[in-house]
Amino acid sequence: YSIEMFIQGLSYDPENVEAHQTLRDISLKRKASGGKDMGMMDKMRMPKAKDDKQAMLNGEKLLAYSPGDSDRMLTVMQGAYRAGCYDTVLWIAPILLRANADQKRPDFKKFLSLRDTYHALERYDNAAEAAQYALTMRPDDMDLQQDMKNLAAKHTMKSGNYGIAKSFRESMRDQELQERLLEQDKDVHAIDALERTIRDAEATWKSDPEDQAKFIKYVDALRRPEQDEYDDRAVQLLEDIYQKTNQFKWRQRIGEIRMGQLNRQERALRADVEASKNSPDYQEQLNQLRDYRIKRANTELQEFQLVLEHYPTDSNARYQVAARLFQLGKFQDAIPVFQHVRNDPKYRVNASILLGQAFLMAGYADEAVDTIKAVIDEYPNRGDERSIDMFYWYGRALEEKKDTAAAIKAYSQVAQWNFNYRDVQTRITKLRSGG
Secondary structure, eight states: HHHHHHHHHHHHHHTHHHHHHHHHHHHHHHHHHHOOOOOOOHHHHHOOSSSSSHHHHHHHHHHHHHTTTTTHHHHHHHHHHHHHHHHHHHHHHHHHHHHHHSSSSHHHHHHHHHHHHHEEEEOOHHHHHHHHHHHHTTTOOOOHHHHHHHHHHHHHHHTTTTOSSSHHHHHHTTTHHHHHHHHHHHTOOOOOHHHHHHHHHHHHHHTTTTTTTHHHHHHHHTTTOOOOHHHHHHHHHHHHHHHHHHOHHHHHHHHHHHHHHHHHHHHHHHHHHTTTEEEEEEEEHHHHHHHHHHHHHHHHHHHHHHHHHHOOOOOOOOHHHHHHHHHOEEEEEEEHHHHHHHSTTTTTHHHHHHHHHHHTTTHHHHHHHHHHHHHHHHHHOSSSSSHHHHHHHHHHHHHHTOOOOHHHHHHHHHHHHHHTTTTHHHHHHHHTTTT
16 A cells, blocks of 8 residues: 555656655565565556656556566666656666676676666766676677776766866866755755756756657756746646647646645645634634635546546546545545446555445445445454544444444444544444433
8 A cells, every 4th residue: 555655646756766765665674574576467457658757657666566676677767767757767776786786697788778877867977887787797898898988088077077167166166066966966945956956957958859858857847846936837838848749648747737736825725724723814714725625626626537538547537536526525426436446456445435435425324334344344454544434434324324333333443543533432422322
């Protein structure tokens, strides 16, 4: 479940290196505890790689189930490079290098792929290291020997700024470049640092405007400050390329940006509400927040429905459509969508819990009881957040069905796990007193 949640998160923030590393740590612990590789049927159910980012995510999901598989590491690296996720490339590449070098029979071609990828990113010292590993496998390869010399020369020129600088003082400007790289690597969100990153990404893209990887890198740089001014620039660029190519992946990115803006605006409204709890305007601001949440849910529903129209097998989009229908109180509309999406193992538990709630809210208590009981019986864990949620809504459905004894038993289990969960104390007291 954690693997799936991380993959979904990375689909929105594919250059979050910390998340990539956390996912890898989880996968290594899972493997050490006896976790098996993904089954053939689950592999067949994975979303099709409709673009380079999805190809990277598919490779990373497979890698999470078998963290030592260097072929999957290579898939992640190549997909990340083609998608313009260069921070991700620089995260996975050294892992691949070490994994390949540690094998009894290293793959010569993987070292060459690492060399070429590092070279494309102008990481000449890293490219030389990969080439050196390849050279140890074929010490008589004259081409590799020449590559080593060329890479060493390029590294020297880049680090010292030779061939461009007219003086030693000018060559020291490279220190400024290193500081800027450090700012980017550390994800410093100071606006001046982000603006420099944006300007650099824009200049790189304009030097080769047909390179989609550079375009994506520029758009991602614009999104990083999380400010409407930059988001709007990104949207305009994406609208232009969408009109030019008619490729839906660009329209999908516009939707992701718009939804991100709505999320930020809601966070700001929520903060205002929290700050005005003792103010006479508290109720009015609370009503504004509720109205805004409805507006946001409607907008997100339209966006995910649009994605589903273009990618009918996208289970995530289908789940998000069902969730937005549920949020908007359209329970009868949500029910068949949840029923569809719960056939995907990744969403079975969450979709089943919400399906049971939708049945309950739509007035189908018997169906709610059966649906939630089925997922409780299948769910392997007890006492975690999801099982607590299941038992609570199971109790609600039983209470609606007038099965008081069973409802008290379900609520009692929730209370034993988390005594302060929702209104479980009040409901147990009320039912036991015959209220």
